Each structure stands twice: as structure tokens, then as C-alpha cells.
Amino acid sequence: METTTAEKKQSLLTPLLLLFMLAMILANLGGNMYGPLESLYLKELGASIGQIGLFFTLASMAPLVLQILGGWMSDSLGRLRAIAIGSVFGTVAQIILVFSTSWGWVLLSSVVGAVARSLVGPSFDAFIAENSSENNRARVFGVTQTLFGVVSVLGPPLGGWIVQNFNFKAMLVVSAALYIAATVIRLGMARHAARKDAHAHTRPPLTFAGLKSNLGAMSGLLFSGGVLTWILLTDGVRDISFAISFNFMGLYMEQVAAMNFEQIGWSSGIFGLFMMLFMIPGGWLSDKTSERVAIALGFLLMAIAIGMIAVVPPASPFWLYAAGWALAGTGVALVSPAYQSLISKAVPAHLRGTAFGLFSTSLGLVSLPAPLIGGFLWENISPQFPFGITAAVSLLCIVPVWFKFKIDNPPRNGTPDQTGQVPE
Numbered sequence: 001m002e003t004t005t006a007e008k009k010q011s012l013l014t015p016l017l018l019l020f021m022l023a024m025i026l027a028n029l030g031g032n033m034y035g036p037l038e039s040l041y042l043k044e045l046g047a048s049i050g051q052i053g054l055f056f057t058l059a060s061m062a063p064l065v066l067q068i069l070g071g072w073m074s075d076s077l078g079r080l081r082a083i084a085i086g087s088v089f090g091t092v093a094q095i096i097l098v099f100s101t102s103w104g105w106v107l108l109s110s111v112v113g114a115v116a117r118s119l120v121g122p123s124f125d126a127f128i129a130e131n132s133s134e135n136n137r138a139r140v141f142g143v144t145q146t147l148f149g150v151v152s153v154l155g156p157p158l159g160g161w162i163v164q165n166f167n168f169k170a171m172l173v174v175s176a177a178l179y180i181a182a183t184v185i186r187l188g189m190a191r192h193a194a195r196k197d198a199h200a201h202t203r204p205p206l207t208f209a210g211l212k213s214n215l216g217a218m219s220g221l222l223f224s225g226g227v228l229t230w231i232l233l234t235d236g237v238r239d240i241s242f243a244i245s246f247n248f249m250g251l252y253m254e255q256v257a258a259m260n261f262e263q264i265g266w267s268s269g270i271f272g273l274f275m276m277l278f279m280i281p282g283g284w285l286s287d288k289t290s291e292r293v294a295i296a297l298g299f300l301l302m303a304i305a306i307g308m309i310a311v312v313p314p315a316s317p318f319w320l321y322a323a324g325w326a327l328a329g330t331g332v333a334l335v336s337p338a339y340q341s342l343i344s345k346a347v348p349a350h351l352r353g354t355a356f357g358l359f360s361t362s363l364g365l366v367s368l369p370a371p372l373i374g375g376f377l378w379e380n381i382s383p384q385f386p387f388g389i390t391a392a393v394s395l396l397c398i399v400p401v402w403f404k405f406k407i408d409n410p411p412r413n414g415t416p417d418q419t420g421q422v423p424e
Contacts, residue, residue, distance in 0.1 A: 019189065020080075020127065021147045027087065027120075027182035028148070030094070030175025032155025033162070036268040037261065038106075039250040041168050047103040049251070053375025055103055055110075056247040060371070062114035070118030071126075079127035084190035086119030087183040094176035098169065129344035141337035142283020149279055152272020152329075160265020217348075228346050230404035231339075234397050241393035243370030245306075245386035248378060256383050258315040270322050274329030275336075283337040291338040292405035296398045298334030301327050307391035310384045342405065 034041070042052050074082040093113035100106050128144050162171040253259045253267060286294040305327035312320050374386045 016189075017128075017144070019185065021144055023083075023182045023185040023189070024124065024148055025150055025182075026178050026185070027090065028151040029155050029158075030178040032151045032268070032272070033159025033171055033175050034097075036156045036264055037159055037163060037168075037171075037250055039248055040254060040261075040264075042103045042106060043251065044168060045100070045103045045106065049248075049375050049379055051103065052248070052251070053371045055107055056243070056371035057369060058107060059110040059114075060243070062111040066114055066118035067122065070115075070120075071122035073119060074123040074126060078190075078193050079123040079130070080186070080193040081190045082119045082123045083127075084183075084186045086116040086123075087179075087186045088116075089113070090116030090120070091176075091180055091183050094172075094179045098172045098176050125340050125344070129340070139280070139283040139287050139337075141340045142280040142286075145283075145333075145336055146276050146279040149272055149276025153269050153276055154272075156265040156268030156272065157262070158265070160261040160263070164261040226346070227342070227405055230400055231343065231346075234400050234404075238393055238397050240370045241390040244374035244377065245390045247371045248374060248383070248386070252309075252383055252387075253321070256314045257321055259318070259321075263318060267321055267325050271325040271329040271332075274326045275333045276329075278330045278333035279337060282334040283341075285334065286338040286341055290406075291342040292401055294334045294338035295342075295405060296401045298331040298338070299394050299398050299401060301331030301334070303391050303394035305331060306387055306394060310387040310391055 039052055042055055047055060070082065070086070073085075077085075089112055093109045093116060096105060096109040096112060100109060128141060159171050159175075162174060250264060253264045259267065282294055282298070285297075305324045308324035308327070309321070312324070377386045377389075
């Protein structure tokens, strides 16, 4: 049966999903103000290049177990309630960051914030998957990621402007205020979801046996040799290469590209703008062809973009770096909805939170020493060398993507197009 245009819009942009995205945008706008400048903030607090590499390595350790627990709690408690709990931890992390006086305090903020990210991240993807059908899932991810892209367009330039004209503390206060506003919205949504679940009695209990069961089922899928196995292997290698270089991006743009804080912010803003512009076309391409086509093309664009960063002479004109960021944003826009759609189709609905959490944990584990390696390569070879490694790996990953990222018989355990139900 054909659906009308109004019905399609309603299925993609329900009031619940719009409110959900509003809270996500508010919470992450501050993070995108701070993120591109984090390495510079650590330097301002007295950290050396080696200590910055150590910081990112230690900060990567906290989410390893937490991501799995966060995904399991999302499956058991419900997406919105898990996000609300995570937001409380996120608020505490923001307050610690505002009052930090050394990079050790920033590390503590990152550890507390990891609890928030571990609960919110898997729930975000799972919630969107559960509010879509298989035939339009990549487009739904594309639309929501386009809305979410506002944070990447506005956050970095705003953060760079505040730091350039005031200081880091002023930027962090604004970031914390935005996050607290998002937390208020999320707590209200979770309260409403709790009333619905109490009436329907649909949630499984939060028990160790449930965690063991979910992990056992996911381990079987991950090590079966199918598409999830290849996603894990490919993304593991790619994550190592990205962690080697991208944690030092702020320092690279300041010390090698000779940019000021505002220009650094605008560079990330250009990346976010192109990511936002091409997210919906990326989802459409994935739905109309296949996820592997969009992912392979995205990897190619990212390899070219990162390669430009590695080979452009120091202190080159700003527009050269801007062109690289534009290409990178387009590549991510093609890859992101396709990846989310592929994973959500490859696992049963009741395991989606655990799946997204387990993927994040596995990838974080293999890339754990990468920032230390990146710092060593920066100091002993050249700042460009780590970015060359990232570009080469992105290019090589196209081979397994093209030949192995296929789903013949996706699991159909309670997916929304079967039941017609909205779970939250």
C-alpha cells in the first residue's frame, strides 16, 4: 500500500523524535564547542605533547566496560530512561570541567562523562532504529543526523569565538548551561516513558543473567564470520588509525597550519556543515543501493581529505584546509547513516542497545594505545606522519567493505515495520 507524503513525514519526524533531537542538540552543542579545542585547553593547563597523548589514552579506558553496561541498561530500562540517567552524570562532568585547574581534573571530568556517553550513545542509535522501518531506516538516520549536524556547524565556531574573545572558562560555562537545559528535557521524557512502561510491563528485569544472555547472543553474532565480524575488524583497524592522529588535530591546526582559535572553530564548522548537507543524501544512497556502496564511497572521500591534511605545506592558505574539511564532512555523512542502518539490521531489535555498546567497547579497546603512539610519531617523525597513516588505512578499508558488508537474511525480531509499535 502506498503512503502519502504526510504519512512519510510523520513517520520520520514524530513529535517525540523531534523533542528527543532537541535535547540531543542542546547537550552536544556544548561538547562541540569544547571538543576541537580540548588539546589546546590541556596545553593551557600545562600538559606537554606526551601528557596529552597519555590523557587521551587514559580517557579512553573508562568507556570500555561502561559502554557494554550502558547498552545493556538501555535494553533493560528503556532508551529514554537510560539517557536521563546518563545526563545526570554528564551534568556532574560539566561542573567538574568548569572548575578544573589542571589536566588531572579534566581527566576526572572525562571519566565521569564516560558514564553519560556510555548510556546515551547506544540508546541514541537504538531509539532511532526503533522509530523507523527497514525500508527507510538509513533515511531516518540521515534525517536525524542532519538535525544533529547543527551541533557540528554551530558548536566549533561559537566555541572558538568565545575562547578568542574571552577565555576557556567562559566557553565551558556556556557549554554546561546548554547541557543542563538538555538534562531537564530528558528527565521529563524519561518520566513519561516510565509511566508507559509501568502500565505495559514490557521491560525485562535488570539482572546479571540478562546481561550474560545479551552478551552471549552478541558474542555469537560478532564471531560468526558474518557481516558483524567484518564490521568489527574493519572499524577496529580504522579506529586505531584515527586515534593516532585526530586527538592532536587542535594542536596541528594551531602549530602547523598556523590558525587562531576562531579559524580552528570555523574549520570544524565547515566539516559539520558538509556533514549536515550530505547526511540525508547519504541515507538515501544507502537505502536505494546498499550500505556498502555508501560506506565505500565515504571512506574514499575521507582518505582524500585526510591525505590533503598530511601533504599540504605548513601555514598554507585557509581555503586549502577548508576544502579538506568539506570533503571529510561529506565522507562522514555517507558513512554514518549506512553504518547505523547496517548494524541495526544485523542484530535483533532487543539486542540493539547492547550491540551499539559492545561495538563502541571493542573499538575503544583495540585503539587504546593509539594516542600514545600518535604522540610518539608526532615528536619523533613529524606532525604530518600520523595523518598519513590514517589516510592510508581509510583507503585500504574499502576492500573489506565492498566484499564483506552484505546482509542476506537480516534478523526480524520485533522490528518496527513488523509490529507497527513505537516502543517508547
